[in-house]
Amino acid sequence: MAEFISAEELLEASKRASEAGYRKMDAYSPFPIEGLAEAIGFYKTKLPIIVFCGGLFGCCGGFFLQWWPNVIGYPLNIGGKPWDSWPAFIPITFELTILCAALSATFGMLALNGLPSPYHPAFNVERFAQASKDRFFLLIEADDPMFDLDRTKQFLNELNPREVSEVES
Amino acid sequence: MDHEEVATLVSPGSEVLGPGHTYGSVTDKISSIVLTRGTGNKYKIGLGISVALLIGLNMGITVLMAYGVGVWGINIPVGWGYAITNFVWWIGIGHAGTLISAFLLLMRQKWRTSINRFAEAMTLFAVACAGMFPLLHMGRPWLFYWLLPYPDTMGVWPQFRSPLVWDVFAVSTYATVSLLFWYVGLIPDLATIRDRATTRIKKIIYGVVALGWRGSAKHWKRYEMAGLLLAGLATPLVVSVHTVVSFDFTIAILPGWHSTMFPPYFVAGAIYSGFAMVIALAVPLRKYYGLEDFLTIRHLDNMGKIMLATGLIVAYSYVMETFMAFYGGNKFDIFMIMNRMTGPYAAVYWVLIAVNLVIPQLLWSARIRRNPLYLWLLSFSVQTGMWLERYMIIVTSLHRDFIPSSWGMFHPTRWDWIVFLGTIGFFFTLFYLFIRFLPMISIFEMRDLVHKTAEEARS
Numbered sequence: 001m002a003e004f005i006s007a008e009e010l011l012e013a014s015k016r017a018s019e020a021g022y023r024k025m026d027a028y029s030p031f032p033i034e035g036l037a038e039a040i041g042f043y044k045t046k047l048p049i050i051v052f053c054g055g056l057f058g059c060c061g062g063f064f065l066q067w068w069p070n071v072i073g074y075p076l077n078i079g080g081k082p083w084d085s086w087p088a089f090i091p092i093t094f095e096l097t098i099l100c101a102a103l104s105a106t107f108g109m110l111a112l113n114g115l116p117s118p119y120h121p122a123f124n125v126e127r128f129a130q131a132s133k134d135r136f137f138l139l140i141e142a143d144d145p146m147f148d149l150d151r152t153k154q155f156l157n158e159l160n161p162r163e164v165s166e167v168e169s
Numbered sequence: 170m171d172h173e174e175v176a177t178l179v180s181p182g183s184e185v186l187g188p189g190h191t192y193g194s195v196t197d198k199i200s201s202i203v204l205t206r207g208t209g210n211k212y213k214i215g216l217g218i219s220v221a222l223l224i225g226l227n228m229g230i231t232v233l234m235a236y237g238v239g240v241w242g243i244n245i246p247v248g249w250g251y252a253i254t255n256f257v258w259w260i261g262i263g264h265a266g267t268l269i270s271a272f273l274l275l276m277r278q279k280w281r282t283s284i285n286r287f288a289e290a291m292t293l294f295a296v297a298c299a300g301m302f303p304l305l306h307m308g309r310p311w312l313f314y315w316l317l318p319y320p321d322t323m324g325v326w327p328q329f330r331s332p333l334v335w336d337v338f339a340v341s342t343y344a345t346v347s348l349l350f351w352y353v354g355l356i357p358d359l360a361t362i363r364d365r366a367t368t369r370i371k372k373i374i375y376g377v378v379a380l381g382w383r384g385s386a387k388h389w390k391r392y393e394m395a396g397l398l399l400a401g402l403a404t405p406l407v408v409s410v411h412t413v414v415s416f417d418f419t420i421a422i423l424p425g426w427h428s429t430m431f432p433p434y435f436v437a438g439a440i441y442s443g444f445a446m447v448i449a450l451a452v453p454l455r456k457y458y459g460l461e462d463f464l465t466i467r468h469l470d471n472m473g474k475i476m477l478a479t480g481l482i483v484a485y486s487y488v489m490e491t492f493m494a495f496y497g498g499n500k501f502d503i504f505m506i507m508n509r510m511t512g513p514y515a516a517v518y519w520v521l522i523a524v525n526l527v528i529p530q531l532l533w534s535a536r537i538r539r540n541p542l543y544l545w546l547l548s549f550s551v552q553t554g555m556w557l558e559r560y561m562i563i564v565t566s567l568h569r570d571f572i573p574s575s576w577g578m579f580h581p582t583r584w585d586w587i588v589f590l591g592t593i594g595f596f597f598t599l600f601y602l603f604i605r606f607l608p609m610i611s612i613f614e615m616r617d618l619v620h621k622t623a624e625e626a627r628s
Contacts, residue, residue, distance in 0.1 A: 007620060026386065027386040028385055032392070033389070040387075042390060047391050047394050048398070065318055070326075070329065091409070094405075094409055095339050095342040095409065096338065096342070098342055098402050098406045098409075105402070110380070113387075115381055123383070132196075133193055134193040134616075
């Protein structure tokens with residue numbers, strides 16, 4: 001793991017590591033950096049589809065929730081008004097769409113991110129606490145096919161970091 | 170090797186951020202309030218008063234549950250009094266927080282960064298206060314669950330065509346989405362606090378709620394996407410929730426209630442009172458916690474402008490209501506307006522015009538908007554005005570509707586006041602606890618602001 005002082009250095013380093021052929025790596029920063037995820041090879045997230053499906057479920061579910069009791073379950077003749085009074089069903093349908101979409105956005109994001117995650121080897125490096133303040137880190141995982149402790153360490157040192165540390169798992 | 174002497178990025182400052190800040194300084198400034206600052210006497214006194222009012226709320230609710238809604242001043246014809254006034258007032262206040270968090274995010278307004286955390290907290294607590302009233306105002310509150318659609322033994326369902334049931338869904342959705350949005354926004358900051366925790370207990374507690382966040386770029390990517398999606402969902406939600414609340418009135422045929430103008434009028438009014446509350450909170454916070462670099466005069470100016478704009482929409486609505494009553498020629502509408510202006514509640518009407526319409530025109534002056542004290546005092550005028558507006562809409566339309574033999578009067582009882590002031594105590598108790606235990610400004614977004622400001626200065 002290499003520690004950097006600025007966001008630009010981390011971005012540059014990530015691009016060089018990606019060009020060098022490393023695939024299994026991660027970059028850590030105290031705030032989101034534009035282009036960083038792409039630099040370490042992460043492009044598409046499934047989150048929008050998940051949210052869309054959640055919203056669709058809320059919409060159909062909400063409408064069905066009102067339609068079924070009023071048309072089939074227990075229809076009430078109130079002044080001869082139609083059973084399937086869909087305009088009156090819109091507010092609740094809308095609210096449930098938003099609710100289900102928001103729930104899927106939140107829990108989908110957490111699930112995709114693997115959170116809550118009570119343990120991660122990166123925390124074994126004491127300096128890593130700075131990742132939530134003002135330092136930027138690039139981690140190359142041992143699972144990576146190109147990983148070799150000494151050569152990877154040398155490569156990281158070439159990227160001009162503040163410090164390079166070894167992460168115990 | 171000593172790392173600390175290396176200089177990191179220093180921001181030259183901008184209109185919305187004081188000069189000379191780094192990632193480290195914004196982190197330290199905000200997290201120190203939570204971790205090391207402790208509480209002074211002013212905080213303790215403020216919290217003490219809030220808790221006292223909260224105890225009053227507790228008493229008020231107990232008496233209400235024991236004796237029924239007759240302890241309030243409601244009667245026939247005025248079946249809705251303080252409870253619904255307070256409900257609409259609190260929900261309205263909540264809307265500004267969501268607007269700041271969600272809408273201003275979509276509009277990429279940088280000035281939202283330092284205010285969105287505590288504004289969203291304000292929303293949550295306001296919705297918590299609001300949500301009590303639909304339950305409390307029921308004649309038989311133990312049957313509240315009949316409002317929820319569950320398959321019951323009688324085969325009966327809630328009346329899905331009723332705005333009162335729409336309210337149940339709207340307010341529940343709003344409370345849930347606000348909570349999710351707020352919590353999701355907090356996760357990276359909770360990680361910051363966790364990493365800086367001074368005692369083991371704090372580390373464990375913040376560590377648990379931070380869910381193991383480590384600032385991974387992949388996580389940030391999904392996180393930002395979730396934030397944008399939530400913002401995109403929350404913005405129409407704000408409009409829809411207060412629209413549904415306004416439908417509580419418009420669906421009825423009462424003069425003064427049955428108006429198609431209510432949805433936009435109520436939403437504008439909600440933003441109006443909401444920003445007033447944000448200002449009422451922001452000005453003391455920036456003074457007592459030394460946050461002038463983060464909550465700049467520019468922020469106050471912008472908030473004042475939004476207050477002015479929404480205040481003008483509300484003023485337009487008042488004028489239109491009056492005009493339409495006469496233009497339409499309906500004698501009941503005309504009487505309703507004349508009764509508001511000259512009847513038994515005329516004092517409420519004219520004070521309302523003064524504090525909601527006339528006094529806030531001072532906001533046209535940049536000198537007033539940029540002066541924290543004047544802006545703060547004005548925020549109270551607006552909040553009082555918006556409460557009186559809800560009171561006036563409810564009581565004047567109910568107390569004298571179509572047939573004179575049904576006319577009556579509404580007078581609040583002490584329990585009306587105790588419960589109302591009690592919810593204010595509940596709100597502030599929650600808020601005091603919030604500023605003590607959680608970072609009241611979004612730390613990671615401030616770091617991002619430092620980064621962007623420095624980048625812009627360089628180019």
